[in-house]
Amino acid sequence: MTATTTGNPAAQAGATKPVIDAGEIELADVSKSYGAEGFAKEVVRDCSFLIERGKLTVMIGPSGCGKSTLIRLLAGFEKPDSGTIKIDGKTVSGPGRDRLVLFQETALFPWMTTFENIMYGPTARGEGGEQSRAQAAFLLDKVGLTAFRDKYPTQLSGGMQRRAELARAMINNPRVMILDEPFRGLDAMSKELMWEYYASLYEESRRTNFFVTTDIDEAIFLADRILIMTNAPARVRAVIEIDVPRPRRLVDIVNNERANEVKMQALSLLHEEAMKSFAGGSKAAADFVEAYSKRMTRAKPQ
Amino acid sequence: MSNAMVKFRKAVLSRSTRRALTSLLVFVLLWELGSRSKAWFGVAMPWVGNIPAPSAVLAAWSKLVGDLGYWQSWYMSTLRVLAGFIAAMLIGIPLGLMMAVSRTFNDITFPTFEVLRPIPPLAWVPASILFWPTQELSITFVTFLGAFFTVVINVVGGAKSIDIRYFQSAQAMGASQWDIFRRIVLPGTLPSIVVGASVGMGITWNVVVAAEMISGGGGGQSGGSGGGLGYFIWNSYVGGSYEQIVVGMISIGIAGYLCSEGLRRAGILFTPWLRSR
Numbered sequence: 001m002t003a004t005t006t007g008n009p010a011a012q013a014g015a016t017k018p019v020i021d022a023g024e025i026e027l028a029d030v031s032k033s034y035g036a037e038g039f040a041k042e043v044v045r046d047c048s049f050l051i052e053r054g055k056l057t058v059m060i061g062p063s064g065c066g067k068s069t070l071i072r073l074l075a076g077f078e079k080p081d082s083g084t085i086k087i088d089g090k091t092v093s094g095p096g097r098d099r100l101v102l103f104q105e106t107a108l109f110p111w112m113t114t115f116e117n118i119m120y121g122p123t124a125r126g127e128g129g130e131q132s133r134a135q136a137a138f139l140l141d142k143v144g145l146t147a148f149r150d151k152y153p154t155q156l157s158g159g160m161q162r163r164a165e166l167a168r169a170m171i172n173n174p175r176v177m178i179l180d181e182p183f184r185g186l187d188a189m190s191k192e193l194m195w196e197y198y199a200s201l202y203e204e205s206r207r208t209n210f211f212v213t214t215d216i217d218e219a220i221f222l223a224d225r226i227l228i229m230t231n232a233p234a235r236v237r238a239v240i241e242i243d244v245p246r247p248r249r250l251v252d253i254v255n256n257e258r259a260n261e262v263k264m265q266a267l268s269l270l271h272e273e274a275m276k277s278f279a280g281g282s283k284a285a286a287d288f289v290e291a292y293s294k295r296m297t298r299a300k301p302q
Numbered sequence: 303m304s305n306a307m308v309k310f311r312k313a314v315l316s317r318s319t320r321r322a323l324t325s326l327l328v329f330v331l332l333w334e335l336g337s338r339s340k341a342w343f344g345v346a347m348p349w350v351g352n353i354p355a356p357s358a359v360l361a362a363w364s365k366l367v368g369d370l371g372y373w374q375s376w377y378m379s380t381l382r383v384l385a386g387f388i389a390a391m392l393i394g395i396p397l398g399l400m401m402a403v404s405r406t407f408n409d410i411t412f413p414t415f416e417v418l419r420p421i422p423p424l425a426w427v428p429a430s431i432l433f434w435p436t437q438e439l440s441i442t443f444v445t446f447l448g449a450f451f452t453v454v455i456n457v458v459g460g461a462k463s464i465d466i467r468y469f470q471s472a473q474a475m476g477a478s479q480w481d482i483f484r485r486i487v488l489p490g491t492l493p494s495i496v497v498g499a500s501v502g503m504g505i506t507w508n509v510v511v512a513a514e515m516i517s518g519g520g521g522g523q524s525g526g527s528g529g530g531l532g533y534f535i536w537n538s539y540v541g542g543s544y545e546q547i548v549v550g551m552i553s554i555g556i557a558g559y560l561c562s563e564g565l566r567r568a569g570i571l572f573t574p575w576l577r578s579r
Binding site: 075076077095096097099100101103105107109110111112120121124125152153154168172 | 465467468470471472473474475476477478481485486489490492573574575
């Protein structure tokens with residue numbers, strides 16, 4: 001594999017590129033349930049894992065396993081019933097700019113242009129000066145939206161909206177970026193384009209990223225580490241290290257032996273979990289089981 | 303044929319324009335026919351015969367165009383509508399925003415608001431005449447009520463339906479409460495404010511005309527010239543000049559249309575992100 005960097009000239013980057021301060025999040029015995037006493041449904045139980053500093057951690061698990069709940073807990077929108085969530089040793093007590101979240105659907109402010117959206121954080125904190133504007137312009141270029149800087153979100157395609165949102169989060173220089181199935185609902189072409197954009201943004205910054213998905217190909221292409229979750233209540237079932245070298249390109253990963261090996265391993269673990277929720281009556285799990293069996297029969301002859 | 307010419311022709315002769323013109327023409331024609339004969343194609347239409355013909359209305363109108371009193375009526379009604387409408391916006395928008403933002407404030411004000419809201423503005427006319435020192439103020443107050451409740455309800459609904467993720471994102475990026483109010487709540491509510499304003503404006507015109515008729519036109523010193531278009535219609539009815547009744551009616555229609563159109567344009571100006579898709 002030939003590693004070619006696609007970075008901008010150092011001179012341009014030097015003035016605007018922020019110093020990356022990667023953080024680390026540790027969950028210890030976190031539990032969370034919803035509903036009234038006696039009818040409470042436990043969504044997360046004694047869940048512990050580490051989001052390692054400067055790594056791209058991908059969490060994957062069957063639909064409805066409690067991944068979104070974990071995200072709300074990590075972001076600080078909700079509090080765990082028991083257990084602790086610490087970022088760099090400090091307990092998380094609410095939302096903060098050190099942990100920014102990209103939601104499943106776009107949360108760009110519809111009344112602001114792309115540029116205004118990206119500038120929201122700096123302006124809100126009274127840092128809307130020339131330096132931030134230059135950095136916003138730099139990020140716009142990074143996500144390929146310079147021509148769309150004065151367009152409103154409704155004038156952007158689904159993929160462009162996601163890229164604008166990545167830029168809006170990154171300008172705040174969070175210690176950890178949290179992404180909740182960000183590319184769900186995009187068509188196959190835009191999705192693969194987004195993977196490459198996102199992977200190269202990560203490879204350049206080496207910021208701590210936590211990425212939640214249900215798509216195994218997405219997970220393997222992007223991840224340094226994959227956390228495979230159990231069926232609800234959510235816990236970590238297995239951790240797989242993906243030691244495929246970076247920068248990664250889609251063409252490389254498709255033919256990478258190690259990547260295919262990991263995929264089979266991950267799929268069989270996911271299959272077990274899906275079977276459990278299938279037995280519990282989950283329709284999404286039934287779809288997964290069917291797709292999985294087709295995939296395995298196709299993969300075997302190799 | 304030049305390009306501009308083609309464009310002009312297309313605009314004038316577009317299907318919608320042709321339909322609009324045809325509809326208006328047929329309407330006026332039927333009206334004219336109806337008022338000239340007691341029967342349409344053998345069917346008796348006695349009530350249409352009592353209405354002045356469009357040609358007669360037009361003749362009366364052409365005489366009124368030079369009359370200062372007629373324009374004074376326009377002026378007075380428009381003034382009352384604008385005064386009532388602007389007061390409704392100035393009081394209604396902050397009130398609605400406060401009700402949406404503060405739970406405590408909402409708990410205190412909402413019950414009173416909900417009891418007062420179903421009372422039709424016209425039911426306020428007698429009380430308002432008793433309460434306010436001048437006739438003028440009582441008419442404006444009733445006009446204000448017409449728009450006020452609609453504006454408040456729309457603002458509250460609009461502010462409450464803003465996506466919670468916008469607040470979460472803004473908060474996470476380090477925005478203060480004031481910044482969230484100014485840059486999320488306010489623009490997020492703007493489309494509903496525009497809707498509330500245009501609906502409110504329509505009600506305002508309904509109310510002002512009725513209020514002018516009931517209260518006798520306010521401080522009209524020179525024989526009803528200060529009475530507004532509502533009083534103009536009523537006065538024409540009492541005086542037996544039936545053409546002028548219709549002139550007054552059409553005048554209100556035109557005035558209302560101009561106000562709605564103005565508001566629509568202003569609305570587009572204030573919410574540029576809604577038209578660009």
